[in-house]
Amino acid sequence: MLTRLAGGHVIDPANRRDTIGDIFIRDGRIVDAPAGGTVDESYDISHKIVMAGAIDIHSHIAGSNETMGRLVLPEHRSHRSLLDGSHPGHFPRPAGTWNTFETGCTYAAMGFTTVVEPAVLPHQALQAHLELADIPIIDKATLTVLGNDDFLLNLLRRRESSSAIRDYAAWTLSTSRGLGIKVINAGGAAAFKDNLRVFSLDDEVPQYGVSSRAIVKALQHAVHELRLTHPLHVHCNNLGLAGNVETALATIEAAESLPLHLAHLQFYGYGKEGPRGFSSAGARLAEAVNTAKSVTIDVGQVMFGQTVTISCDVLRQFNARNSAHPKKWVICDGDSNGAGIVPYHYKATDFFNVVQWAVGLELFLLINDPWRIFFTTDHPNGAPFTAYPDILALLMDRDLRAEWMSRLPKDALEVTTLSSIAREYSLVDIATMTRAAPAKLLGLKDRGHLGVGALADIAVYSPGNDKATMFREAALVFKNGQLVVRDGTVCHAPFGRTLRADPDCENGIKVRMRDYYEERYALSPEFMMVADAVIGRPDPFEIVPCLN
Amino acid sequence: MGEAWIRGKSAPLDDAIAEAANIVAGSRQPVIAGLGTDVAGARAAIRLARLVGGVVDHMHSDALLRDLDVMREAGMMVTMPTEAHVRADFLLLVGPGLIEAWPALPERLFAKRRIVWLCPDAAAISASTYKNVAVVGDNPAELPAIVALVRARCAGRPVANAPIALATIDAFVAELKRVRFGVAVWSAARHDGLTIEMLCGLVNDLNAATRFSGLPLASADNAAAVQQVAGWMTGYPLRTGFGRGVPEHDPWRFEASRLVDSGEADCAVWISAYGARPPAWKRDLPLVALTGDPNTIRSHVTITVGRPGLDHDAVEHLATTGTLATVSARQPEAAASVASVLDKIITKLSAAHPC
Incomplete structure (x- = not known):
């Protein structure tokens, strides 16, 4: 069947297209305009905007920690209702919920078609994949967390070869079915087990004598040597602390010439200036990113309202538990990274929260290459992903930012540079940041663009003065060529697949890991395996080839 | 078929x-x-x-919600059984029903560490296999009071009407504060919610000075x-x-x-x-x-x-x-x-x- 989207404004930065034109779809892919063939189905999208389906590179949507958050916060109503101002304290929730089904539908309604869950602990990978399998419409991928695990730290302590580290990374990635590798507060969680409460890039993990920097560098090289499409994804040390910009700058410098992705950089954009000893270092950080061409970052924008922080940075979450709102929390001081669930309410009247909000926007507006900065809230840590349309509107409209700032405390804004920034994102910038660049960063050749051969993952928006409404309720969304959303409402909810890497995994490492698990845990590593047959969907995984 | x-x-x-x-x-x-x-x-x-x-x-669901209610109304530090197996140097077994909830508990966690069992069920402790287990309190009905006493003494507070000797409690508290990684094990099937909340509060308090976590056993x-x-x-x-x-x-x-x-x-x-x-x-x-x-x-x-x-x-x-x-x-x-x-x-x- 041939489908035609006729007369839309096509914004496709990967193919340098920004014109009025048609898009043709056949068998789930974008095809050339047919020479005289019959069109079976046509949509008139004149006066509308067409982009590829959006890709979210960092959103905590699945796994045992996310579900622990759901269980701990029965009063935390749907992401959508958090934004409409309804009272968050109602119990039970009258309508809508925070579950796998709603996650897929809400993302799709905004025009997103691929989302990466960025923190899967190898021992808990099966649950993450089962949860992803219950998220409809969108395709998914995961990042596997290494860097606080005994096996890796021992390899480094014993100064084993880079090929041993590479083989271990490949084995873990293949058991956990990840697309890439992430490190979260490298060594910090391991140090927490020895009761350390602060841990920086050049601190050493007790017992192992390995620095955080050495862990990051070893994994960065392993990812590079495995030819994985996505660079090492780094959650730095000292998240959330005043003065932590120094940690972020040191980590950027440590990237050297190899690719490195720094996650939710907003949470590291803090200086110690000003009357409260807490200030924005967003401008300084943005400048460093502009200079360091091998580095990519995502923002982790904060928005005001109730949310819950969910993180495998157990050291940080433990320290944050006494600022929980409402007052309850779960800390898992478990294997390797552990995790923590701490509810939090960002307030528009709070000095620190307002600085955080401004730092995120400074990064968005002062980092000048939309191919190296990615659009995230670190869902749900900075804000639930349902806040995306409001953030896009703030980026595209300086008057809207001025209106927000007029209602925020002046003393907080004074320790930032936000009010001096005039830049406005264009639709091409938005399409680059949320479509073309993420596909490139993840190595997904047939996504993020509208060229011939691309997957027909397509979002059509109705432009208007209210940018937030435009991005919240897509006019039409196609997934694999099937219409799934019409006028912001899901009309069809098929299940997508999960993208994974498939690096070469030597037999030697399999034997070695079996011996290690037997000796250390008196267990077979079989319990970590993710088999296709138990996922409960036909053909649940799609392999993303490694780089040549 | x-x-x-x-x-x-x-x-x-x-x-x-x-x-x-x-x-x-x-x-x-x-x-x-x-x-x-x-x-x-x-x-x-x-x-x-x-x-x-x-x-x-x-x-x-009753037992599931008893543990969950502590998480969603207060706070809880937990660990994983694999982490306890590898690193715990002290096991605090709390109340009855543990072996019933997890028959492999002795095999997985009883070797290579100090173990104290608060108010065990008589059947479990009479089994001669658990020789390395020290017992504090012999009546499960007194468990809520004993957990509360331990938490109070841990925080340095005076107590009255202790069902067991205060010296025993204080010696036990001193030991808790000395461990490197302690793990408290319980089965929600056999406790009321307030006892679990008190125990989790004790575990949280102990983290001021050392490493301590909970290991709630899953229901059947x-x-x-x-x-x-x-x-x-x-x-x-x-x-x-x-x-x-x-x-x-x-x-x-x-x-x-x-x-x-x-x-x-x-x-x-x-x-x-x-x-x-x-x-x-x-x-x-x-x-x-x-x-x-x-x-x-x-x-x-x-x-x-x-x-x-x-x-x-x-x-x-x-x-x-x-x-x-x-x-x-x-x-x-x-x-x-x-x-x-x-x-x-x-x-x-x-x-x-x-x-």
């Missing part, structure tokens, strides 16, 4: 499934309970509940896994209903036994694939039973299902790892799985009421 009965008479499986679908379709408030099943069965049960506006509850019948499935599919724990089209959670309103005994529910699907636990409710109502042993329950439709992880491959919560994992069938049988039976019922209902 799976065996099935309709009103006590042997019937082909397909007929039993059709009859089960009829019973559920004619119901105004179905309850899908028991939920002793694997992850695939739990996912199918929740899909069925969503389709027919049903309620989901697990036979061990794969309850922990089913609770996780409910969490991701509905956004809530068990005792969740779909009657108004969207999931709503209420631990009182959606308790299966209350719904049945009060007459609010007019049909039930009872799932007990790990054996043959009958429902706790007293009232008769149209009942579809998916069970491992058909002789234990009187129902309108009975379908024998295989035991997950024994008769067919299954994803279950493992006490040993604290995670969901695939368990391969040890004696593969052609027995029907809960998921396969429920999926066929869902297909029948979807065909009858296209949505």
Whole structure:
């Protein structure tokens, strides 16, 4: 069947297209305009905007920690209702919920078609994949967390070869079915087990004598040597602390010439200036990113309202538990990274929260290459992903930012540079940041663009003065060529697949890991395996080839 | 092959499934309970509940919610059984029911570390295998007071009316503060919620000076896994209903036994694939039973299902790892799985009421 989207404004930065034109779809892919063939189905999208389906590179949507958050916060109503101002304290929730089904539908309604869950602990990978399998419409991928695990730290302590580290990374990635590798507060969680409460890039993990920097560098090289499409994804040390910009700058410098992705950089954009000893270092950080061409970052924008922080940075979450709102929390001081669930309410009247909000926007507006900065809230840590349309509107409209700032405390804004920034994102910038660049960063050749051969993952928006409404309720969304959303409402909810890497995994490492698990845990590593047959969907995984 | 009965008479499986679908379709408030099943069965049960506006509850929800209530009203530090196995130098066993909840507990965690058991059940401690276990308190009824005393002395507060000698408590507190990594183990099936909250408060307090975490033992019948499935599919724990089209959670309103005994529910699907636990409710109502042993329950439709992880491959919560994992069938049988039976019922209902 041939489908035609006729007369839309096509914004496709990967193919340098920004014109009025048609898009043709056949068998789930974008095809050339047919020479005289019959069109079976046509949509008139004149006066509308067409982009590829959006890709979210960092959103905590699945796994045992996310579900622990759901269980701990029965009063935390749907992401959508958090934004409409309804009272968050109602119990039970009258309508809508925070579950796998709603996650897929809400993302799709905004025009997103691929989302990466960025923190899967190898021992808990099966649950993450089962949860992803219950998220409809969108395709998914995961990042596997290494860097606080005994096996890796021992390899480094014993100064084993880079090929041993590479083989271990490949084995873990293949058991956990990840697309890439992430490190979260490298060594910090391991140090927490020895009761350390602060841990920086050049601190050493007790017992192992390995620095955080050495862990990051070893994994960065392993990812590079495995030819994985996505660079090492780094959650730095000292998240959330005043003065932590120094940690972020040191980590950027440590990237050297190899690719490195720094996650939710907003949470590291803090200086110690000003009357409260807490200030924005967003401008300084943005400048460093502009200079360091091998580095990519995502923002982790904060928005005001109730949310819950969910993180495998157990050291940080433990320290944050006494600022929980409402007052309850779960800390898992478990294997390797552990995790923590701490509810939090960002307030528009709070000095620190307002600085955080401004730092995120400074990064968005002062980092000048939309191919190296990615659009995230670190869902749900900075804000639930349902806040995306409001953030896009703030980026595209300086008057809207001025209106927000007029209602925020002046003393907080004074320790930032936000009010001096005039830049406005264009639709091409938005399409680059949320479509073309993420596909490139993840190595997904047939996504993020509208060229011939691309997957027909397509979002059509109705432009208007209210940018937030435009991005919240897509006019039409196609997934694999099937219409799934019409006028912001899901009309069809098929299940997508999960993208994974498939690096070469030597037999030697399999034997070695079996011996290690037997000796250390008196267990077979079989319990970590993710088999296709138990996922409960036909053909649940799609392999993303490694780089040549 | 799976065996099935309709009103006590042997019937082909397909007929039993059709009859089960009829019973559920004619119901105004179905309850899908028991939920002793694997992850695939739990996912199918929740899909069925969503389709027919049903309620989901697990036979061990009371214990599940006792632990969860501490998390969602206060705070809890937990660890994983694998981490405890490797690193704990001190095990604090709290109250009765531990071996019953996790028979492999001694094998997995009793070697290579100091162990103190607060108020054990007599049967457990008389077993000579646990020679390295020191006992504090011998009456489980005194456990709440002893935990409170330990926490108070830990915080340096004066206490009165201690049921055991204060010197014993103080020596114990001094030991707790000296450990490198302590792990407190309990089974919510045998405690009230306030005792668990007090214990978790003690564990949190101890982290000011040392490393200490909790290890709540999971309830039987794969309850922990089913609770996780409910969490991701509905956004809530068990005792969740779909009657108004969207999931709503209420631990009182959606308790299966209350719904049945009060007459609010007019049909039930009872799932007990790990054996043959009958429902706790007293009232008769149209009942579809998916069970491992058909002789234990009187129902309108009975379908024998295989035991997950024994008769067919299954994803279950493992006490040993604290995670969901695939368990391969040890004696593969052609027995029907809960998921396969429920999926066929869902297909029948979807065909009858296209949505």
